Amino acid sequence: MKKVTIKDVAKAAGVAISTTSNALNGSSLVNEETRKKILAVAKELNYVPNLNGRYLKTGKTKMLCFITSNVRGPYFYMLVESMCHECERLGYGMNLIVTKDKNVIMNHMVGQGFDGVFIYEGERIQEQELKIIDQSRVKTILLDRSYSSEFISSLVFDSYQAGFYVTRYLINLGHQRICFIEGADDVYDSIERKRGYIDALKAYDIPYDEDLIIRGYFEETYTYNSVTTMLRIENVALPDAFIAGNDLSAIGCMKALKALGYEIPKDVSVVGFDDIEVAEYLSPSLTTIRNPIDRQGVQAIELMMRMIHHNEKGRVEQLKGELIPRKSTGICLRK
Amino acid sequence: MKKVTIKDVAKAAGVAISTTSNALNGSSLVNEETRKKILAVAKELNYVPNLNGRYLKTGKTKMLCFITSNVRGPYFYMLVESMCHECERLGYGMNLIVTKDKNVIMNHMVGQGFDGVFIYEGERIQEQELKIIDQSRVKTILLDRSYSSEFISSLVFDSYQAGFYVTRYLINLGHQRICFIEGADDVYDSIERKRGYIDALKAYDIPYDEDLIIRGYFEETYTYNSVTTMLRIENVALPDAFIAGNDLSAIGCMKALKALGYEIPKDVSVVGFDDIEVAEYLSPSLTTIRNPIDRQGVQAIELMMRMIHHNEKGRVEQLKGELIPRKSTGICLRK
């Protein structure tokens, strides 16, 4: 009942180990006759190569690693789905680490012998630590922030462009007083979307108004409270439209507006970012920007393969989003 | 810039490789003085053990594998989240394979040297193939069907009980004519839920009526059509309540009922199974059975560890669900 090794196959086929190895790996050195015999014997014995042996020798593990702090929501599963499929296709394994612990991350980066590592939601990873990662020479791709060094690439959505598009879309519908609900100060996506928002206003000569910037922290409840506070406590006049930092935030925003008695999109328009699953089922359904997540997945693997096999240096790549118009936005009806 | 190995550490510390290995692994053989020195040197050189070398020698990989055909939805992420956390805690890696291809599955089962494998949504895996898996002696846990053999365990929700509970709940609300919308014939969960439904009827002396069994295949659209057909084409009188095979099916059912002009729960009650994320956001919110998914995750790992370390034989374990009453069910108002 012992594991059958290449040695057993060699013996059973009456050839040397090296010949067996060559035959199994499709080397052109070995005679067609013997190859056939060896393959037959291997199959008959149910031989499966021991990967530890192989990888020890070759120095590769054919193992990638996906480190993430958050496994919930459509973003994650779409990403992981496309990445896993690509891995499978290319004969790579994909290890999954779910953690927020920076030590765990760093430990897995340098210690586990992965051929490459993807990091999503590593906002907490400091420049300092990226340096260490770079020194460890592990091929790394950041999926949620823009950075590059010798061994580190990133592949992010063009949140700036998304922010710009969405704002322009609202402006084209006639909206002028547009409120932006931002996330946290140090979150790449939030910063970039806001930058796009501001530049779009500028492009259409609409004055930027500090009072129309509030915080939502990408959360439903927080946004709900912020919007309510803005309109009821601070008595800011109802803006023409709200740009929420993401879809979750948009949900909170819509709930708050409804609770205050406003109708969407008659009285006010709302947009989000991400196009999460429920966006389409909300009432009204939510206008949002959809990111080509599956494309990010396969492109990330492609980039990784180039880094692994052709020693391509780290670089930054960007992906463009797509506006999905639904029922939460409409023409501005106010004079 | 070469990888530093145990040999380098040994040389730098001026001791033998074996001593180094022992020191690093906390063997009591080595003198406290030398251990300290070796650890210091190892740290100084940034030594990280090569896992392929170690695993080749020890025959273990400390690597588990999660094979699934479907990575979408809350069920998956809750499961994977809890499992990954447990793995991390125990020093195991978790490989993720997303595939529907049986050959891929079988290949990964026997070939990749995982210490253990979890399979979710392997409905297609036949008895025949389970035999092969068993012969490969890879410790395996099935997460979605009930089966056991020497090296195969399963850890499933008690769908029979869930079906029974839900039916009893409706009966207690006064419903008598209860329609059951089943999934596919060969799906474990569907079979068991229906069995629970039938037994609950029996327990309360309510006659089982063939006409009240329709198909939904766990899908929204299919269910929508089935319900519509039942009520409009076949002109079956509106049942008091519908038990949908899962929440998705319940959504289709509710849409169909609304489209036909019925009010939920005034005219008719609807329940589902799973408690998916949107269940709570539907209108009316959906009464359903929630399974303790995170518990399934940690319990699965526990079971796996027992199989790996204590060579526990394969077995079947079950988890109980919890009824979540919401607004889609109400007291039966019909005479």
Place this chain on the structure above:
DNA sequence: TATGATATTAGAAACGTTTCTATTACCTCT
């Protein structure tokens, strides 16, 4: 002062591959 016993360290084999080098057998050419 020999004699074990003990504590510590060193040496070497082994895990299962791949791959470099060596060997063999056969063939072609002069």
Place this chain on the structure above:
DNA sequence: AGAGGTAATAGAAACGTTTCTAATATCATA
């Protein structure tokens, strides 16, 4: 017939560990 080339195969080293066995030093005991 011998030289040289080619095709096929065999042998052996190496990858980085762990672990078994051997060696050495120290020490208490008789």
